[in-house]
Amino acid sequence: MxxxxxxxxxxxxxxxxxxxxxxxxxxxxxxxxxxxxxxxxxxxxxxxxxxxxxxxxxxxxxxxxxxxxxxxxxxxxxxxxxxxxxxxxxxxxxxxxxxxxxxxxxxxxxxxxxxxxxxxxxxxxxxxxDPVAHLAPGSAAYGALTRYANIRAGDTVLVTGAAGAVGSLAGQIARLLGAGRVIGSTGSPAKAERLVSELGYDAVVLRGADRPFAEQLAEAAPDGIDVVLDNVAGEQLVAALGAARQGARFALVGTLSGQLSQTRGGGAPVEIDAFQLILRGISLRGYTGADHPEVDGEWTARLGEWLRSGAIRLxxxxxxxxxxxxxxxxxxxxxxxxxxxxxxx
Known part of the structure; x- marks a missing residue:
């Protein structure tokens, strides 16, 4: 009582x-x-x-x-x-x-x-x-990948900001949904090694490295990218659009490049070639959980199964x-x- x-x-x-x-x-x-x-x-x-x-x-x-x-x-x-x-x-x-x-x-x-x-x-x-798992913001990644990205077997998926709270789960979710190759981005070589060794990423592109981001991405995804889960925006989003294959699906869940700027505004303006979006049939959609209230319960149930089976790490x-x-x-x-x-x- x-x-x-x-x-x-x-x-x-x-x-x-x-x-x-x-x-x-x-x-x-x-x-x-x-x-x-x-x-x-x-x-x-x-x-x-x-x-x-x-x-x-x-x-x-x-x-x-x-x-x-x-x-x-x-x-x-x-x-x-x-x-x-x-x-x-x-x-x-x-x-x-x-x-x-x-x-x-x-x-x-x-x-x-x-x-x-x-x-x-x-x-x-x-x-x-683990009660802490309720605080991990994987629902956004899961919702964006299942509602907007529509991952198909064998897809090449890029997750920007892959070492963060959302990204560290997003790559694993993409693999469990059928992705064939998963690429991440981060600004730290040590984090890049952990993404590959612990979380199963196939390749990692380093932000701020000696080589341009777009050049590294082209090397990591020589056949192009089918799906992007974007946490960052900015130059990484532009580079991903340049590497997108015909019919690529982009799901935008964050703008870290703006949130972590000195202005703190959260905005992240980018210059996009609209002609290429049309020509290659690229979809570009922003995801918010408020638009999909059913996702939280679905995500929690699947996360519980994946954690208990060892299919996913937190x-x-x-x-x-x-x-x-x-x-x-x-x-x-x-x-x-x-x-x-x-x-x-």
Missing amino acids: ATAPSPADLPGTAREVRLTALPAGLPAREHFAVVETPLPAPAPDQVVVRNRHFLVFAALCSLIGGAEGLPLPALKAGDTLFGPAIGEVVAAPDGSALRPGDLVQHWLGWRDYAVVPAAGCTPLDGTLP PYTAVAGLDNAPQAFEDLLGGKHFGTVVVEP
Whole structure:
């Protein structure tokens, strides 16, 4: 039976990460502070959650300062950061379907304790063997590859930003869906080696290498590319369009080249030869999960099966301690991590 939250059983304060100043360029550790604040008493429709893990993600760059047209609220100086989190319910009101001890997913990460509307919590049912897997943003890659890319047996697939949270899963998903050759891009030789040795990529193109990106891509895909899962945009998208085969399908899920620029706007303008798109019948579509609400459940079920069978790996970095969260964010933006990054407060 659920129990009403008792003030005597709850911590009086919580710790959270706040944005202290709007940066002129990319956010860094000095633009954040970990502060202690009173934990508000939960309302009758709220639960108190002790966070176990929360996601560190690059899209916060676009929220800081407020790029236009974003589906999430902008962050201003003094605001507490937010994002996907997994936590344990420590108090729930009478009559709630949630009980103390339940693991739930919610959107009030970047703090150790959170008072969350019960309706904003999704209970974890054991479908995934590791709770952290609920925070890995593979749903976007899976949805884009199944709804827009329509991978066919033997296709050559390019995943840009392959060592990130989305890309580290996207290449594996493409292979499981029937891709014959999977190529990734990254800016680190060490990450390139891991993409091949650990995640099964056939070739990796290095951003910022001595040779032009387009030249490397032509060598990695001499017969052209059938499918692109693009996390980056910018010059990598242009190069991929140049290497596209007849009828190639492009699914765009991110714009890291814009999000990680000094402007932080998230925009990534590119010059595209529309004539070539027409001539080669190339499709170019942006994917958002909000347009495909059925994908999350489908992805979670398949990911659970793939994880248990060993068909897919979930690379992630766990950073211990809320005090280390600002540095984890700075390191993520600097390309120091491989796969998904989570903080264990």
